[in-house]
Amino acid sequence: MAKLLARVAPWLPSARQSAGGVEFRTLGGKDTSQLWDLVNSDSTANVFMAAHLEASGTAAPSSSGGEVIGAFHDSRMASACWTGVNLVPIGMTGDDAAALGALLGESGRRFSSIFGPATSVLGLWSTLRTFSPEPFDVRAEQPLLEIRQASPVPPAATLRHTEPHELEQILPACAAMFEEEVGYSPYAGGGEHYRRRVASLIRRRHSLVDFDGDGRVIFKAELGTVSASTAQIQGVWVNPDYRGQGLAAGYMSAVVNEALKIAPVASLYVNSFNTRALALYRTVGFVRAGEFATVLF
Known part of the structure; x- marks a missing residue:
């Protein structure tokens, strides 16, 4: 050593x-x-x-x-x-x-x-x-997935880019996704940094959303990290009131379409224990490209 x-x-x-x-x-x-x-x-x-x-x-x-x-x-x-x-x-x-x-x-x-x-x-x-x-969590097995062509699943026609004036509407959904995925609130210790992050994604047209008739988020996702070669999808979330209705595949297909407009590869990584998400991504057309791990403090 x-x-x-x-x-x-x-x-x-x-x-x-x-x-x-x-x-x-x-x-x-x-x-x-x-x-x-x-x-x-x-x-x-x-x-x-x-x-x-x-x-x-x-x-x-x-x-x-x-x-x-x-x-x-x-x-x-x-x-x-x-x-x-x-x-x-x-x-x-x-x-x-x-x-x-x-x-x-x-x-x-x-x-x-x-x-x-x-x-x-x-x-x-x-x-x-x-x-x-002591870390908050160690996630040693996170399949890295990619897709290089449009999904065979018909895309949801109502998915669109989030508009800047919709920041307040989408922030609660973003925070809910973060807390479900990571295990603590993104507002812990002050939320201004997180707010700026979401606003930046909206401004760059990397935030995608669908609202219901009451203005509630049904589905949202972000193109969180983007290069000329790869658009990495992050923050995928379905409102609990709309889960179990078979909506996610169509929404993810639409996200893939948007990602492939700006890079030849769309990717994401997911916890190995999230079997429902893995099945969804297989249906949409993602294939395994590697293995990630994350240590959270």
């Missing part, structure tokens, strides 16, 4: 650190091409990093404080990890992930979640857990 040689972050140039033949350092602009090569090796799984690179144009640290730590073998970038509020590994093997998890743990940093390909996430967590508070 690598030991810290300095009090500064061990991957910075002033404290560059090696562990078992791997060197970790914060990426800069000159590393952008190599990072893109990693991302493009699995563009469906790596949509988070692809979206970040498309928005920023560089592998260098972001203005908000996030950075990408690269793992190098003989000066070649073998894998990487977004390190900000969340940890999002890219192509990280078990050994490299475990080494980075230990270094992050020794640095004293705290994160709200770790998510991405299961091998990488669980490798990070195998050592980081020694230094971390």
Whole structure:
């Protein structure tokens, strides 16, 4: 196990650190091409990093404080990890992930979640857990699904983009979905950040909804993370009053149609224990593309 040689972050140039033949350092602009090569090796799984690179144009640290730590073998970038509020590994093997998890743990940093390909996430967590508070949940098996063509299921004709003036109408449904999925309210500790997130999705036309005649949300979903190659569907929710009526497949087919207008692949990941959702996505035409895992704090 690598030991810290300095009090500064061990991957910075002033404290560059090696562990078992791997060197970790914060990426800069000159590393952008190599990072893109990693991302493009699995563009469906790596949509988070692809979206970040498309928005920023560089592998260098972001203005908000996030950075990408690269793992190098003989000066070649073998894998990487977004390190900000969340940890999002890219192509990280078990050994490299475990080494980075230990270094992050020794640095004293705290994160709200770790998510991405299961091998990488669980490798990070195998050592980081020694230094971390007890997680809220560890979801070790989350099938990553994708679809590359229109669904054979007829799409719901009433699904549409949420309009900016409908923010207050859709927020309760968004919060209900979050609480059902994650287990606590997105308003815990103050909800302004969550509100801005939903408003941003609406503004970018990545929020999809259908209302009933009383103005209640029947169904909603978001294209939560979008790159030129993949649109990742998130936040799928059906109002409990409308569940069990066979509506979800048509709505999801319509979501797929919208996603495929902006990227050649639509994807999502789902908890392995959610057998009803898995059956729904199979009906719509999704196929398995990999395995994700998530650690929630």
